[in-house]
Amino acid sequence: MSTLHQPLTEPELLAALRTLNRSGLRGGGRAPHKPLLLLWLVDRFAVSGNSETRYEEVAEPVGGLIAQYTAAVSIPDGERAALPFRLLEAELWAATDAFSQPLPEPASHRRLLELGARGRLRPAVEKLLDDRQVLDRVRTLLLAEAIGSSTGSSGTGSNSSGTSAGSTDSALEQSLRGALAQPPAGPRYRQETRRVRDSRFARAVLPLYGNACAVCGFSGRIGQAPVGVEAAHVHAHADGGPDVVQNGIALCALHHTLFDQGVLGLTEHLTIMVSPHFTHAGDHRGPTATALAGLPVRLPADPGHRIAPQYVAWHTKHVFRH
Ligand SMILES: [Zn+2]
Incomplete structure (x- = not known):
C-alpha cells in the first residue's frame, strides 16, 4: 500500500490491521487503543454505511473501552481516545480539523475538541467493508488484536488460557455494544448530521x-x-475533500x-473531458455524453468562487478514467 488512493485487497487490509504501529504495555502485550477505535468505526460503518466520525463522538465511549483494557488508571477516558484518533495509520484513516486541515502534532483531547476534529476510514477500506463477510473477518481480527492486548496487560497469567480468552471476548463484546449504544453513535444521528452538512454545502x-x-x-x-x-x-x-465552494x-x-464515476472530468482550463472508455448502448437515442468533450463548464461569475486547480487535479488523478 504505497499510496493512499490505490484500491486495497482484503489480504492487504488484514495485514495492515495485524501490523498496526502500537506501543508496548507495561507487563507485556500491545496497546489496544487502535484496534478498539477501529472496532468502533467498523461497527459504525456496519450500522450506517459510513464511518465518518467526529472526535467528540468517540472520545468517551472509545476512551472508556481503552480504560477497561489497559492497566493505567490515571488518564481521563477522553484523553485515551485522542491517541489513536491522531495516530491511526494514514493508509487506513484520514483525520482533519473541522476545515479539512491536517491536525497539529501533538494534539491533546481538549485541542481535538476545540478543532472539531473528524475522521473517516479511507474509501478503499470502506469499499472492502461493504462486503459483510469481509467486515465480519475484520471484526474478528480486531477483537483478537484487542483481546491479545488485554490478556497481555493483566500480566499475572492466573487464569487458564481457555476461559480467559473466552470471557474476555464476551466482556469486550458487551463493552463494545454498550459503547455503541450511546445515542451519538446511532445511525439516525449520523444521517441527520450528514444531511445537514450536505444541504449547507448545496445552499452555498x-x-x-x-x-x-x-x-x-x-x-x-x-x-x-x-x-x-x-x-x-x-x-x-469521502477522501477528505473540503466543504468549500471552490471544491x-x-x-x-x-x-x-x-x-x-470518472466518465466526465475537467481539464485545468475547466473544459469537459469524456473518458475514452465510455460508450452508449447500441440503441441509445438521447443526447450523447461524448459530444460534451471540449466544451467549457458554466462557472460562477466571481472568479474567487470557481473550482480551484488542486481539486480538479485530484479528480483527474484519482477519479477520471483515462
Ligand atoms: Zn447536467
Missing part, C-alpha cells in the same frame, strides 16, 4: 451556478427549490453520477 454552491447543471444547464425546480440539481464535491468528501460544482443528477 448551487446559487453560484444559478441552480443549474454546469455541464448541461438543467435547472429543474419545484416551487423555489431546485430538483435534480446537486452540489458535487470535485475532490471527494464544489452544480451538476444535474445524471452528470453528477458520470462525474463521480
